[in-house]
Amino acid sequence: MVNRKTADAALPAAPEETTLQASSTAATPTESSPRKPGARPHAAPPAKGRWWPTLLMLSCLSAAVYFSLPWLPKLIALSGAGRAGDKVAKPRERVVPVVAAAARRADMDLYLNGLGTVTAFNTVTIRSRVEGELIRVAFTEGQMVKQGDLLAEIDPRPFEVQLSQAQGQLMKDKAASEVAQLNLARYNELLTTRSVTPQQIDEQTALVDQSEGAIQIDQAQIDHVKLQLTYCKIVAPVSGRIGLGLVDPGNIVRANEPGGIAVITQVQPIAVVFTIPQDEISRVQGKLHAGRTLSVETYDRNFKIRLATGKLHAIDNQVDTTTGTLRLKAVFDNQDELLFPNQFVNARLLVDVKRDATLVPGAAVQRGPDSNFVYVVKDDETVELRKVEIGPVEGAEVAIESGLTPGEVVVTDGVDKLQPGAKVALRERNADGAATASISESASPAETESPSDRTAVRGDGAKTTTAQANSRP
DSSP states (O other): OOHHHHHHHHOOOHHHHHHHHHHHHSSSTTTTTTTTTOOOOOOOOOOOSSSSSHHHHHHHHHHHHHHHHTHHHHHHHHHHHHHHHHHHOOOOOOEEEEEEEEOOEEEEEEEEEEEEEESSOEEEEESSSSSSEEEEOOOTOOOOTTTTTTEEEEOOOHHHHHHHHHHHHHHHHHHHHHHHHHHHHHHHHHHTTTTTTHHHHHHHHHHHHHHHHHHHHHHHHHHHHHHHHHTTTTEEEEEEEEEEOSSSSTTTOOOTTOOEEEEOOOOOSSSEEEEEEEGGGGHHHHHHHOOOOOOOEETTTTSEEEEEEEEEEEEEEEETTTTTEEEEEEEEETTTTTTTOOOOOEEEEEEEEEEEEEEGGGGOEEESSSSSSEEEOTSBBBBEEEEEEEEETTTTEEEESSOTTTOEEEEEEOOOOOTTTTTEEEEETTTTTTTOOOOHHHHHHHGGGOOOGGGGEEETSHHHHHHHHHHOO
């Protein structure tokens, strides 16, 4: 032992390497290093630089949960508000913008609708009654003509020559008749002296009658030629609108040609023939038997423009078995000339009037599985679901038999977003049909916005609003 200690002391002291090893051994003891009796074991310190992966992973997980759940930000906000003041803000009630109309009391006209065709009272094809050259056309195509107006003229010269011939033949036959009458007078004087026989008297009497017959024939021929001259001037047989010309001047026209010269249609007054279902015949017949004059209105093809108003003129005597309809004829003055022959129109026959009916727009009435209902706007600007019994429907209005009183306000637009007790904001429709906010609503737009309408974040990271989400199908 003495020799070993002496040897160790004789060894030179280790430089910096020995110091580093000693510090390293002291800082990091191992199982092989000797421990002093009663000494506590040293705990290994945590490794530096190994905590940041765990922190990064936790941050990513928290962000994913935060952005994937749209309710989490609101929950955190409410939790923070509770910690700050121990009071959670109650979300505002959502206000639904709607368009409404007030029920009104008025008389409701009940109509029967039918498809009709405009027909002229008279349609005349202008034809020449004599043969000759068309020397003049006196009308303008499409003009209104009156009865007796000159339309066309045929060359009259051939008929003037025939008239002169007939007049000359008449003069000749009259002269022959005078001679025959003078001879008959002489024969009667000679009969007293028995210079002539009774047979000669009879023959001369027959000759006088024959000459008088020739005179009548000549007169008839003259009248016939004069009539032909009258036919050379073609006049309008009825008042109406003349169509396009079919023959030009210079052409030879013949009597009763199929095509004719032109066509005149009487358009003032004018008629409309329309049909109604056979089940409605009793309603119409009952009004006619009561002595009432039924009014008829005509509209264009789209049922938007009223063309004329007239009255029912006649009913057909049989039902069309192929369609199950009955034809009716109405008469119109047509002073504004909006009705044209063969025009397609929609006819409306006024058969009855419902007095003091409660009327609402048809858009306000909703059809449920068990009954019809409307949303009534109350004084506190909330809606109430009200069951109603509907009556006749005419155009865009519905008669309410029970469940609603005049003056109550019903929702007509925005019904699909309502439920009983919902808060609403009334809007008004402008002339273009678009809904505009009322004055009270536009003054405070924040009142119509609830926390659910504010911007939220979807799971895919895109921003949207609840109002936009509700508008999606």
